[in-house]
Amino acid sequence: MKTYTVTKRNYSENVWDEIAPIKLDIFRWRDNGYEPDVFVKLFHDGENMYFKYTSFEEEILGRYRNTQDPVCDDSCVEVFFYPDGEKNYINFETNVLGTLALGFGEQKEGRALLEDNPEIFEIKPSVKNPDEYTGDKWTMEYKIPFAFVKKYFPSFTIEKGLRANFYKCGEDVRYPHYGMWCEIISEEEEFHLPQYFGYLDFE
Numbered sequence: 001m002k003t004y005t006v007t008k009r010n011y012s013e014n015v016w017d018e019i020a021p022i023k024l025d026i027f028r029w030r031d032n033g034y035e036p037d038v039f040v041k042l043f044h045d046g047e048n049m050y051f052k053y054t055s056f057e058e059e060i061l062g063r064y065r066n067t068q069d070p071v072c073d074d075s076c077v078e079v080f081f082y083p084d085g086e087k088n089y090i091n092f093e094t095n096v097l098g099t100l101a102l103g104f105g106e107q108k109e110g111r112a113l114l115e116d117n118p119e120i121f122e123i124k125p126s127v128k129n130p131d132e133y134t135g136d137k138w139t140m141e142y143k144i145p146f147a148f149v150k151k152y153f154p155s156f157t158i159e160k161g162l163r164a165n166f167y168k169c170g171e172d173v174r175y176p177h178y179g180m181w182c183e184i185i186s187e188e189e190e191f192h193l194p195q196y197f198g199y200l201d202f203e
Contacts, residue, residue: 001182001199002181003199003200003201004022004042005203006044006200007019008043009044011050015043016041019041019043019052021040022039022041022042022166023037023038024039024166024167024181026181026182028184028186028189029189032175032176033175034175035179036055036057038053038054038056038179040053040054040077042200044146044158044202044203047145047146048144048146049143049144049146050142051140051143052139052141053139054137054138055075055168056136057075057137057138058135058136060075060096060130060138061075061173061174062074062096062127064099065099066099067118068100068101069095070101072095072169073170073172074097075096075138076094076168077140077166077167078092078166078167078169079165080167081162081200082163082194082197083161084160084199086153088106089197090104090152092144094123094125094140096125096130096138097125098140098142100123104152108190114152116148121142122143123140124140124142126139126140149162158202161201162200164197165184165194165197166180166181167179182196182197
C-alpha cells in the first residue's frame with residue numbers, strides 16, 4: 001500500500017515550496033496517449049488539510065458551475081478518502097473552475113450528495129474563465145477542515161490517519177483520461193473502489 005506522510009505546517013504563501021509532491025502517474029482504461037503531468041501536495045495545521053494540485057495541459061474543459069454538477073466530465077481533480085475501518089468514504093471532486101461535487105456512501109451507487117457549503121473549503125482555482133486559458137498549467141487549492149471529516153466520521157483522529165486516493169480525470173473532454181496515485185485493478189472505468197486506496201499518515 002502506498003503511504004504519504006502529511007507534514008504539519010503553518011499556512012503561508014511559500015509553504016508549498018517545502019512540501020513533497022505526489023505524482024498522479026498511473027493512467028488506466030484509455031489508450032489515446034494522453035497522460036498529463038499532474039501533481040498534488042498536501043499538509044495540515046492541526047485543524048485543516050490543505051491541498052494544491054498542479055496539472056500541465058495544453059487544453060482544458062470547464063463547463064459546470066453549479067455544486068453537484070457532473071464535474072468529472074470536465075478537466076477535474078479529485079480526492080476520495082475515509083478513516084481506516086469505516087465502510088463509507090467521501091468523494092471530493094473539483095473541476096478546473098473550482099466547481100465542487102461532494103458525495104458520501106459505501107459504493108458508487110446510492111451515494112448521498114452532501115450539502116455542505118463549498119465556502120468552508122476555500123476553493124481557489126487558477127482558471128476563472130476557460131476561454132482565456134492559454135495552455136500551460138492550471139492549479140487548484142482548497143482546504144478540508146478536520147471538523148468536516150469528523151462530522152461524517154466521528155471516530156476520526158489525526159493519529160488514525162486516512163485511506164485515500166487522488167485522481168485526475170476528464171470523461172467528456174477531447175482526450176478522455178483517468179489518472180491516479182494508487183492503481184485501481186478493474187476492467188471498468190471506475191474510481192469508486194476504496195480497497196485500492198493508499199494511506200495518509202499525519203505527522
